[in-house]
Amino acid sequence: MSELSHLDAAGRVHMVDVSDKPDTARIASARGRLACAPATLEIVREGRAPKGAVIATAELAGIMAAKQTANLIPLCHPLPLSRVSVRIAMTDLGFDIVGEVKTTGKTGVEMEALTAVSVAALTLYDMLKAVDKAMRIEAIEVVAKSGGKSDWPTAE
Amino acid sequence: MSELSHLDAAGRVHMVDVSDKPDTARIASARGRLACAPATLEIVREGRAPKGAVIATAELAGIMAAKQTANLIPLCHPLPLSRVSVRIAMTDLGFDIVGEVKTTGKTGVEMEALTAVSVAALTLYDMLKAVDKAMRIEAIEVVAKSGGKSDWPTAE
Amino acid sequence: MSELSHLDAAGRVHMVDVSDKPDTARIASARGRLACAPATLEIVREGRAPKGAVIATAELAGIMAAKQTANLIPLCHPLPLSRVSVRIAMTDLGFDIVGEVKTTGKTGVEMEALTAVSVAALTLYDMLKAVDKAMRIEAIEVVAKSGGKSDWPTAE
Amino acid sequence: MSELSHLDAAGRVHMVDVSDKPDTARIASARGRLACAPATLEIVREGRAPKGAVIATAELAGIMAAKQTANLIPLCHPLPLSRVSVRIAMTDLGFDIVGEVKTTGKTGVEMEALTAVSVAALTLYDMLKAVDKAMRIEAIEVVAKSGGKSDWPTAE
Amino acid sequence: MSELSHLDAAGRVHMVDVSDKPDTARIASARGRLACAPATLEIVREGRAPKGAVIATAELAGIMAAKQTANLIPLCHPLPLSRVSVRIAMTDLGFDIVGEVKTTGKTGVEMEALTAVSVAALTLYDMLKAVDKAMRIEAIEVVAKSGGKSDWPTAE
Amino acid sequence: MSELSHLDAAGRVHMVDVSDKPDTARIASARGRLACAPATLEIVREGRAPKGAVIATAELAGIMAAKQTANLIPLCHPLPLSRVSVRIAMTDLGFDIVGEVKTTGKTGVEMEALTAVSVAALTLYDMLKAVDKAMRIEAIEVVAKSGGKSDWPTAE
Numbered sequence: 042m043s044e045l046s047h048l049d050a051a052g053r054v055h056m057v058d059v060s061d062k063p064d065t066a067r068i069a070s071a072r073g074r075l076a077c078a079p080a081t082l083e084i085v086r087e088g089r090a091p092k093g094a095v096i097a098t099a100e101l102a103g104i105m106a107a108k109q110t111a112n113l114i115p116l117c118h119p120l121p122l123s124r125v126s127v128r129i130a131m132t133d134l135g136f137d138i139v140g141e142v143k144t145t146g147k148t149g150v151e152m153e154a155l156t157a158v159s160v161a162a163l164t165l166y167d168m169l170k171a172v173d174k175a176m177r178i179e180a181i182e183v184v185a186k187s188g189g190k191s192d193w194p195t196a197e
Numbered sequence: 198m199s200e201l202s203h204l205d206a207a208g209r210v211h212m213v214d215v216s217d218k219p220d221t222a223r224i225a226s227a228r229g230r231l232a233c234a235p236a237t238l239e240i241v242r243e244g245r246a247p248k249g250a251v252i253a254t255a256e257l258a259g260i261m262a263a264k265q266t267a268n269l270i271p272l273c274h275p276l277p278l279s280r281v282s283v284r285i286a287m288t289d290l291g292f293d294i295v296g297e298v299k300t301t302g303k304t305g306v307e308m309e310a311l312t313a314v315s316v317a318a319l320t321l322y323d324m325l326k327a328v329d330k331a332m333r334i335e336a337i338e339v340v341a342k343s344g345g346k347s348d349w350p351t352a353e
Numbered sequence: 354m355s356e357l358s359h360l361d362a363a364g365r366v367h368m369v370d371v372s373d374k375p376d377t378a379r380i381a382s383a384r385g386r387l388a389c390a391p392a393t394l395e396i397v398r399e400g401r402a403p404k405g406a407v408i409a410t411a412e413l414a415g416i417m418a419a420k421q422t423a424n425l426i427p428l429c430h431p432l433p434l435s436r437v438s439v440r441i442a443m444t445d446l447g448f449d450i451v452g453e454v455k456t457t458g459k460t461g462v463e464m465e466a467l468t469a470v471s472v473a474a475l476t477l478y479d480m481l482k483a484v485d486k487a488m489r490i491e492a493i494e495v496v497a498k499s500g501g502k503s504d505w506p507t508a509e
Numbered sequence: 510m511s512e513l514s515h516l517d518a519a520g521r522v523h524m525v526d527v528s529d530k531p532d533t534a535r536i537a538s539a540r541g542r543l544a545c546a547p548a549t550l551e552i553v554r555e556g557r558a559p560k561g562a563v564i565a566t567a568e569l570a571g572i573m574a575a576k577q578t579a580n581l582i583p584l585c586h587p588l589p590l591s592r593v594s595v596r597i598a599m600t601d602l603g604f605d606i607v608g609e610v611k612t613t614g615k616t617g618v619e620m621e622a623l624t625a626v627s628v629a630a631l632t633l634y635d636m637l638k639a640v641d642k643a644m645r646i647e648a649i650e651v652v653a654k655s656g657g658k659s660d661w662p663t664a665e
Numbered sequence: 666m667s668e669l670s671h672l673d674a675a676g677r678v679h680m681v682d683v684s685d686k687p688d689t690a691r692i693a694s695a696r697g698r699l700a701c702a703p704a705t706l707e708i709v710r711e712g713r714a715p716k717g718a719v720i721a722t723a724e725l726a727g728i729m730a731a732k733q734t735a736n737l738i739p740l741c742h743p744l745p746l747s748r749v750s751v752r753i754a755m756t757d758l759g760f761d762i763v764g765e766v767k768t769t770g771k772t773g774v775e776m777e778a779l780t781a782v783s784v785a786a787l788t789l790y791d792m793l794k795a796v797d798k799a800m801r802i803e804a805i806e807v808v809a810k811s812g813g814k815s816d817w818p819t820a821e
Numbered sequence: 822m823s824e825l826s827h828l829d830a831a832g833r834v835h836m837v838d839v840s841d842k843p844d845t846a847r848i849a850s851a852r853g854r855l856a857c858a859p860a861t862l863e864i865v866r867e868g869r870a871p872k873g874a875v876i877a878t879a880e881l882a883g884i885m886a887a888k889q890t891a892n893l894i895p896l897c898h899p900l901p902l903s904r905v906s907v908r909i910a911m912t913d914l915g916f917d918i919v920g921e922v923k924t925t926g927k928t929g930v931e932m933e934a935l936t937a938v939s940v941a942a943l944t945l946y947d948m949l950k951a952v953d954k955a956m957r958i959e960a961i962e963v964v965a966k967s968g969g970k971s972d973w974p975t976a977e
Binding site: 205209210211212213214215216267268271272274275276277302303 | 534565568569572573575576577589590591592593594595596611612613
Binding site for chain 4: 356357358359360364365366385396400406407410413414417418421424425426427428429463464467468471472474475476478479480481482483484486487488489490491492493494495503505
């Protein structure tokens, strides 16, 4: 086995065998942000583009995308998600996105949380691109994961 | 009509009518990067995780994801893509990703290019997460788009 | 938590946390009908449009759609279905459709049963629309569900 | 060829050949409703379940489902939709749903409009089922279609 | 460019650029067979497993799979199929399957025809596997394609 | 019940009830091959078409297709796959493909293994079709399955 679990001893990809792992309750959260121009935020803040319509659409897209993770990421195991939440908040610089996913399964759900955040960010971008062509998706990362052998960040 | 094309006059979302737009050749390119630890790059550089396996898998996932854009982004129009390319290069700080998409259609393909880059980044993350839990997806943005009314960046 | 499980305390949508619910055997059945003109029924009855081809296609489409429920209904949990049956019978007024779904899981399968019936009805419509433009899908509802906390109809 | 276009001369199903048909602008609209208890409507009206969250989620699900029509209805041709709109209004009896779809293509989009309405109704059902187990989806039908050989209702 | 169109000059995969190709009417047909035991054929012939149920299910699965080709084959271009037909006939040795696909587009549809035949064969296998574990899918190949630069077999 | 599990007593298709079956560890392996011209093999062997690019793309497509089995094969139960591996080797006659799939579930995974092999073969075909129009997919069959009531081949 390679150091990378998705590669076998010969360095070829496979969907790694998790059948001997126990089903445990697992949680992962991820975050990211969409940076945009102040004028773009103003449009949403002033309700010229209803905040609900923009943000609720992106949150829903993120939730639905979490369920597509194993179809998008080639070596991800399909998992029966038991909770998905995506929350978007406006800041002075753009939109902060937090995604949280739970499962009871044999592998962690950080890819599902990251996918939810990524697609929510893409959807915000799509909703706002008519008025701002210089937006940027930034800093998508795992905040925490627990329930497996490699919880993170490590408790001390 | 709102300033935001995905919202109607009442501020409710719809998939905007593009039926009167001409079918034109359109191109969009996007980029982004996955920042990771130097030790993670070393593993790929030294071939302990074959560069081909890691990078080729992510490039392929990005290409396939471009074709799923209209299923992931709620208000995107489905488009018959005529070219998709995703190229990943290693730098000192991680992996640079460039996605290029072409179509002959009624709307631009920047969402397809952004989706390709995002899913390629997520797949790199998935391939490497066994050895690096602090990776971050950074700076996903449109580099250029052409073929529509709002080419970008604007030629001068 | 709102009275509606898909909304949180702030009234924003999420895929509700079911991780603490036990996996129980759950069954749901739903029904509906496609009302059509007598002449349309005659075509099927007389075998000018083979009953098997029309009805079997719609039954199969309903079964396959049950497996897509969590991809269609944004806040539905994905569930490992252990049985799906769709049965269509001709009446004097059109087609009666019954869908039954079973799972062993943490949430009920009434949405899967309703989705199976709905897509079976849509497929019947599609098969017959060349000869009848005034058909109508009617009375899609849950007949019974069991295995969860809120069985229905309530036993007395 | 059978009277039913999806069946060939031998009565077996196929996806009928439309390659010789011209690409024309086509529009279809469909409607339907979800009938529910007055108390359920009250919850939404009084904002205990924010109207936006319930209705906007169902509208978005209907729009996204229109794009899945050819994957759900076995013999439907895939079509590049150029507009999709789903509008839900509250009445004294429940929720009225209207879906409108446009394309430039070789076949009509009434199945796409019906699918959008059906999935919007199913999503409303899903959002409200925690408080009302006796809801019923009613009267899903095509209101109008134009742009093909068999416009409907026939102009006079 | 490599001799293989899906590889670029550097030997890396891409979805090749077809934007400069004209939209032409294209047809492809493919065939294959499922070889099974005589006793298995008897069950279907004698109607103990209704021929319609077994064969019609497999034909429909093949038609639906043709529409999924670009999602299954990584570098396939999505195409608006204008006709799909799958026909299965019983022989002394098993089941012969023929798939025919048409489009008006920039690339050929032989992959769609091959995918339709493959999934029809897999579905026959699935329908019959309870009584025959030694079935074999054989000889899936393109019979003819036309409408592009490389028609096949070559007319003489 | 018919001899064929996917048919009920009346000979109509259903997704058979497996809810009373225990969740057991199940493995299935399948194989197949793509026969091609010696000149085609030479192109891959000499690296004019990098072996990695051709073979790795097909292996990955096979892995991803295994996860789509229940969406392609109408009466297949969805299963949470715990391992998928596809390995392709070059021979004098073409490409040998082996697929292995594991799950812990109520039904076997031979359809998943067969689907992985079939789509890997189709992808090889797609990668090589620019230089060889007479390739043929051959001998797709189950090699072994275990973990259910009907293990195969039978141990002696």
